[in-house]
Amino acid sequence: MPDFDAIIIGGGPAGLTAGLYLCRGGWRTLLIEKEVVGGYIMNIELIENYPGFTDGVAGAQLGMEMKNQAQKYGLQTERNEVIMVQLTTGDKMVSCANGIVYTTSAIMIAGGAVPKKLGVPGENMLSGSGVFYCAFCDGGQYADRVVAVCGGGDSGASGALYLAKIASKVIIIEAMPELTATAVLRDSIKENPKIEVRCGVKVNAILGEKQVEGVEIEEKGKKSRLKVDGVLVHIGMDPNTDYLEDVVALDKQGRVAVNERMETEVPGIFAAGDIRSDSPGQVAAAVGDGAAAAISAQQYLQKLK
DSSP, X not given: OOSEEEEEEOOSHHHHHHHHHHHHTTOXXXXXXXXXXXXXXXXXXXXXXXXTOTTOBOHHHHHHHHHHHHHHTTOEEEEOOEEEEEOOSSSEEEEETTSOEEEEEEEEEOOOEEEOOOOOTTTTTTBTTTEESOHHHHGGGGTTSEEEEEOOSHHHHHHHHHHTTTSSEEEEEESSSSOOSOHHHHHHHHHOTTEEEEESEEEEEEEOSSSOOEEEEEETTEXXXXXXXXXXXXXXXXXXXXXXXXXXXXXXXXXXXXOXXXXXXXXXEEEOGGGBTTOOOOHHHHHHHHHHHHHHHHHHHHHHO
């Protein structure tokens, strides 16, 4: 008999929803999360497009409520990092960074994604010294200072609006000809006198020795420098799938390929949320994925019995 009927890798909205459904179905389920259960939304100040919350909801509050609800029905959680998934003729094996190996009948991949890096000189060297990837986590130290936000999508726009409450000035730098954030966020940015928008601009380097002192930008072939005290990078997400390359099929973006039932090509392995192919990257979509994947997993487990 395996250690668990199902193991969920990743504790964001998709993983917690799957855990809720599986445990309510009476299946022994373990959720493994390498950071904070609740996932990336725990770093978001306010989520305004999740149904049921007229005035929005704090990401940390939503994540904690999801966690508490799933645990109420018996979901076990463990803080650890999964480094390997092995397929055998019988049970599947999930190996963790601390040496523990669990056996299970079904695996749910819901590890989400991590912020992409700019990949420019100075970024790695000044990470944590002015370069940061979470406005809600690190924005407090930029009171009355100037911050550049790299990225004009929803994440970048939300981060800029939050930083504008703290910093003296926020400069959004977007390589595209215009911001790609939703209309509501774009309107809020237009109305905020502390936010400057620079579109069609590329960041070539982050400047500074021990602390961020500025950024080198390029616009229409002309290079110049902006003096800033911090750089928030929000240009997209990379899926956490390095350990899965020889286990399941991945698409060109490194996301797990699934069908409409959230099934991978490997029987008994499912994927949900930002980590799966063609994910829209929304909290509501991740919750729907988690429910669909859990239903498929329960049908798979019932067939095994």
